[in-house]
Amino acid sequence: MSALREGGCACGAIRYRLGSDPLFIHCCHCLNCQRQTGSAFVINLLIEASHVEVVAGAPRPVEVPRDDGSTQRIFRCPTCQVAVFSEYGRPEVRYVRAGTLDRPSEVTPDVHIFTKSKVGWIAIPESTPAFEVYYDMKAVWPAASLERLNAILAPSDSAPAR
Numbered sequence: 001m002s003a004l005r006e007g008g009c010a011c012g013a014i015r016y017r018l019g020s021d022p023l024f025i026h027c028c029h030c031l032n033c034q035r036q037t038g039s040a041f042v043i044n045l046l047i048e049a050s051h052v053e054v055v056a057g058a059p060r061p062v063e064v065p066r067d068d069g070s071t072q073r074i075f076r077c078p079t080c081q082v083a084v085f086s087e088y089g090r091p092e093v094r095y096v097r098a099g100t101l102d103r104p105s106e107v108t109p110d111v112h113i114f115t116k117s118k119v120g121w122i123a124i125p126e127s128t129p130a131f132e133v134y135y136d137m138k139a140v141w142p143a144a145s146l147e148r149l150n151a152i153l154a155p156s157d158s159a160p161a162r
Contacts, residue, residue, distance in 0.1 A: 005045075007084070007101040008056070009077035014084055015056035018096065022047045023145040025098070027109035029118040032066050036074070036083070040119045043098035043109055044086070048152050052085065052094045059084050092152045111140060
């Protein structure tokens with residue numbers, strides 16, 4: 001691991017520690033993420049759930065509706081309601097909200113996804129891959145991250161969501 005990453009909610013009731021580097025980092029511009037965060041995008045660190053150690057408090061899971069009719073489980077602080085991490089159907093993978101890290105400026109997205117709904121004033125660096133919707137994980141993720149993902153997921157052709 002390149003650096004110990006810790007974070008928590010706004011009030012400090014929830015604290016967590018990441019036990020490894022993330023599998024991959026998404027900057028998602030979809031309308032669901034815009035609506036759920038009240039912002040132009042969200043940056044999520046995808047990581048094995050077993051590598052997210054909650055060291056204080058107990059985040060409360062909340063089922064949130066999505067535009068496609070599915071739901072997403074967002075884990076929030078029961079006191080300040082800050083979203084700390086999410087699950088998109090597969091509890092083995094957590095999507096840690098980069099903004100809850102103690103040092104959020106130390107992470108950089110590996111990809112920008114759902115750019116078809118990106119707000120116009122956001123400029124995506126040419127050096128970072130960007131996709132109108134999603135992408136082929138096998139073509140984009142580092143081999144070591146794919147190996148880690150395959151180790152925790154049952155064999156499946158479906159990719160985890162944003």
